Amino acid sequence: MNYHLEKNYLDESEVAWKKIRDGLGKGMAELGEEKKDMVVLGADTIESSRAHWFAEKFPERFIQVGVAEQNLTGVSAGLAYQGKVPFAVTYAAFLVGRPWEPIRTTICYPENHVVFVSSHAGLATGQDGPTHQMTEDIAILRCLPGFTILCPADYEQAKKAVRAAYDLKGPVYIRGVREATPAFTTEQTPFEVGKAQVLREGKDVTVIAHGFMVYWLLQIAEELKDSLSLEVINAHTVKPLDEKTILSSAKKTGKVFCAEDHNIIGGLGSAVAELLAEKHPVQVFRHGVQDIFAESGEPKALWKKYKLDKEGTKKELLKWLK
Amino acid sequence: MHQQYSIQNLEKKANEIRQDIIKLLVEAGSGHSAGPLGMADIFCALYFRVLKHDPANPLWEDRDRLILSNGHIVPVRYVAMAHAGYFAKEELSTFRKINSNLEGHPCTKKIPALETSSGPLGEGVSQACGFALAAKMDKANYQIWCLTSDGEHQEGMTWEAVMLAAKYRLNNLTVIIDRNNIQIDGNTEDIMPLESLRAKYEAFGWHVMEMNGHNMREIISTLEEAKAIQAKPTCIIAHTIPGKGVSFMEKDYQWHGVPPGTDIPGEPPKAEQANIALRELRTLARRIEAADLD
Numbered sequence: 001m002n003y004h005l006e007k008n009y010l011d012e013s014e015v016a017w018k019k020i021r022d023g024l025g026k027g028m029a030e031l032g033e034e035k036k037d038m039v040v041l042g043a044d045t046i047e048s049s050r051a052h053w054f055a056e057k058f059p060e061r062f063i064q065v066g067v068a069e070q071n072l073t074g075v076s077a078g079l080a081y082q083g084k085v086p087f088a089v090t091y092a093a094f095l096v097g098r099p100w101e102p103i104r105t106t107i108c109y110p111e112n113h114v115v116f117v118s119s120h121a122g123l124a125t126g127q128d129g130p131t132h133q134m135t136e137d138i139a140i141l142r143c144l145p146g147f148t149i150l151c152p153a154d155y156e157q158a159k160k161a162v163r164a165a166y167d168l169k170g171p172v173y174i175r176g177v178r179e180a181t182p183a184f185t186t187e188q189t190p191f192e193v194g195k196a197q198v199l200r201e202g203k204d205v206t207v208i209a210h211g212f213m214v215y216w217l218l219q220i221a222e223e224l225k226d227s228l229s230l231e232v233i234n235a236h237t238v239k240p241l242d243e244k245t246i247l248s249s250a251k252k253t254g255k256v257f258c259a260e261d262h263n264i265i266g267g268l269g270s271a272v273a274e275l276l277a278e279k280h281p282v283q284v285f286r287h288g289v290q291d292i293f294a295e296s297g298e299p300k301a302l303w304k305k306y307k308l309d310k311e312g313t314k315k316e317l318l319k320w321l322k
Numbered sequence: 323m324h325q326q327y328s329i330q331n332l333e334k335k336a337n338e339i340r341q342d343i344i345k346l347l348v349e350a351g352s353g354h355s356a357g358p359l360g361m362a363d364i365f366c367a368l369y370f371r372v373l374k375h376d377p378a379n380p381l382w383e384d385r386d387r388l389i390l391s392n393g394h395i396v397p398v399r400y401v402a403m404a405h406a407g408y409f410a411k412e413e414l415s416t417f418r419k420i421n422s423n424l425e426g427h428p429c430t431k432k433i434p435a436l437e438t439s440s441g442p443l444g445e446g447v448s449q450a451c452g453f454a455l456a457a458k459m460d461k462a463n464y465q466i467w468c469l470t471s472d473g474e475h476q477e478g479m480t481w482e483a484v485m486l487a488a489k490y491r492l493n494n495l496t497v498i499i500d501r502n503n504i505q506i507d508g509n510t511e512d513i514m515p516l517e518s519l520r521a522k523y524e525a526f527g528w529h530v531m532e533m534n535g536h537n538m539r540e541i542i543s544t545l546e547e548a549k550a551i552q553a554k555p556t557c558i559i560a561h562t563i564p565g566k567g568v569s570f571m572e573k574d575y576q577w578h579g580v581p582p583g584t585d586i587p588g589e590p591p592k593a594e595q596a597n598i599a600l601r602e603l604r605t606l607a608r609r610i611e612a613a614d615l616d
Contacts, residue, residue, distance in 0.1 A: 039455075039456075039459070060459070061459065063455060063490075065482070065486055066482075066485070066486075068479075068482035068485070068486070070445075070448065070478070070479035070482055071448045071451070071479060071482035071483050071485075071486055073448070074445050074447075074448025074449045074451070074452065074479065074483060075448055075449070075451050075452040075455065075483070075486065076452060077438070077448075077449050077452055078438075078448070078449035078450060078451060078452015078453040078454075078455070078456065079452040079453075079455060079456050080452070081430075081437065081438060081449070081452070081453060082452070082453055082456035082457070082460075083456070084456050084459070086452075099479075101442055102442070102445055102448075102479065105439065105440070105441065105442045105445060106438070106439070106445055106448075106449055109429070109431075109439050110429075110430045110431060110438070110439045111431065
C-alpha cells in the first residue's frame with residue numbers, strides 16, 4: 001500500500017518538525033466551517049491547547065468554562081444530548097484525568113458523541129513535570145466501554161483524526177502532544193479509524209507504536225535493514241484495536257515490540273499483549289514509561305533519559321532480541 | 323397537552339403517586355424512600371401542570387427538558403411518568419429487576435425521555451447548562467428544569483456549573499433544590515453545612531426563590547414565576563419533608579436509601595411498614611377527596 005509519506009522522510013533534517021497539537025487546533029478550526037453543529041469548549045488553556053483558532057473564528061460556538069474540567073465534561077454532555085457535537089479541549093491530565101467519573105457517567109454510559117481533544121500527553125510535555133506529563137490517559141479511557149482512542153502520529157494525521165472523530169459515534173479521545181515532532185505523513189496519506197497502517201513490511205520482528213514514536217521505528221527499521229527486517233505498524237487507533245492487522249503481522253514475525261510515550265501499564269503495549277496472549281501467543285515487549293513518574297526537563301532530554309528517543313528505543317529493541 | 327387539573331385533583335394525583343412509590347419500592351425490595359415521597363408534589367405539578375411535554379411524542383423537539391440530577395429519587399419520576407402515560411403502570415413492578423427499562427438509576431439508553439442518565443451526584447446542573455447553551459444557540463423557546471438535591475451541593479462540580487450559568491445568563495434554566503435537610507449519613511447541617519443556600523446562589527448571580535414543596539398552589543405559582551425571570555438563571559429552594567405522607571419516615575434520614583420492609587430500630591416491624599404507609603396515604607387521600615366536595 002502506498003502511504004504517500006514525505007520524500008526523504010527518514011532523514012530527520014529533511015522533514016519539517018510540527019506540533020501534533022497544532023494539527024488538532026487547525027483541524028478543528030477548519031472543520032468548524034462546514035460543521036455548524038460543532039461546538040468547542042476550552043478550560044483556561046485555549047492557546048496552549050490550540051482551541052483558540054476555533055474560538056477566534058466561531059465565538060458563538062465556543063464556550064470557555066474556566067478552570068473547571070468536571071463542568072467541561074458535564075456541559076459537553078448536555079450539548080451532546082441536544083444534538084451538538086462538542087469538542088472538549090485541554091491538557092490530557094486535566095481533560096480525562098480530573099473528571100474521569102463524570103466522563104463515565106454523563107458521556108460514556110449514555111453513548112454521547114463528545115470528542116475529547118488533548119494536548120500535553122506523555123513525557124513530550126517536558127518542563128512542566130510529571131503533574132502535567134499525562135502518561136496514563138490511554139489506560140484510564142481504554143477500560144471505558146465504547147470509547148474510541150486516536151493517537152495521531154504527526155501533524156497531518158492529527159488534522160485527519162479531528163475530521164474522522166466528528167463522523168464517529170459515542171465518546172472519542174484524540175491524544176495531542178505539545179512538542180514538535182517529525183511531520184512525515186502528507187495530506188495524501190490515508191487515515192481510517194480502526195485500521196492500523198503497515199508503513200513498512202518486514203519478516204523478523206513486528207514493531208508497533210502510536211504517536212510520534214512511529215517515526216523512530218521507521219528510522220530504526222532503515223538503520224537495521226541489513227541485519228534485521230522490521231515490520232513497522234502505526235497503531236493510530238488504540239481502541240478499537242486493529243486485531244486483524246496485528247495478528248497477521250505477529251503470525252508472520254513471531255515477535256512483537258510495542259513502543260509508546262505512555263505508561264507500559266494499560267496502553268498500546270497492554271492492548272497488544274492482551275490480544276496476542278489470547279489469540280496467538282508470541283513474545284511481546286512493552287517499551288514505554290516504566291510505571292514511574294518522570295521529572296521536569298526538555299522533552300528531548302527526557303526522551304533520552306527515559307529511553308523513549310530513537311537511540312534508546314533501538315537499544316531496548318536490540319537488548320530484547322538478544 | 324394537559325387536561326386542566328384543579329389544585330385538589332393535583333393533590334389527589336400526588337397522593338396516588340406516593341402510594342405507587344410505596345408499592346414499587348416494596349416490589350423491588352430495594353431503593354430510596356425518603357426523597358421520592360418528599361418530591362411527589364413537585365413532580366406531580368411538573369408532569370400534570372407546568373411542563374411542556376407530550377407523552378405520546380416523548381422526544382418532541384420543543385418539549386421542556388426535565389433533568390434529574392439526584393438520580394436516586396427516580397422512583398417518583400417513573401411513577402409520575404407512568405401516570406402521565408409514558409409507559410404502562412404495570413412496568414413499575416419491574417423497577418431494579420433484570421431486563422427492565424426501569425434501572426435503579428436513570429438510564430437514557432433505555433428511556434430517552436429521562437433526558438440524562440444520572441446517579442453520581444453533582445452532575446446535573448452542569449449538564450443542564452449544556453442543554454441551556456444548546457437551546458440558546460438554536461434560539462429555542464423551551465425551559466430547562468434541573469432537579470437537584472441539597473446534599474449534592476457538597477459536590478464542587480455543582481458550583482462550577484452555577485458559575486457558568488450566571489456567566490452565560492442562562493435564563494432558560496431553572497434549578498430546583500430539594501431542601502429536605504437529610505443525606506445518607508445524617509442531617510446535611512451535621513454532615514457538611516450548606517447554609518445559606520440562598521445567599522450562596524445570590525452571590526453567584528442567580529435569582530433565588532423559595533417555596534413550600536408540599537403546597538400545590540405555591541409550587542405552581544413559583545414554577546410559573548421562574549419561567550418569567552429573564553435577567554438571570556433561577557434557583558428555587560423547595561422546602562420539603564423527606565418521607566412526606568408516611569409518619570414514621572418523615573424527617574428521618576435513616577429512610578434515605580432503603581425501602582419499606584427494612585429493619586430499623588424504633589420503626590414499625592418491617593412486615594407492617596408498607597401497610598402502615600399505604601393506610602396513612604389512603605386516609606390522607608380521603609381527606610383530599612372530602613375537601614373536593616366542598
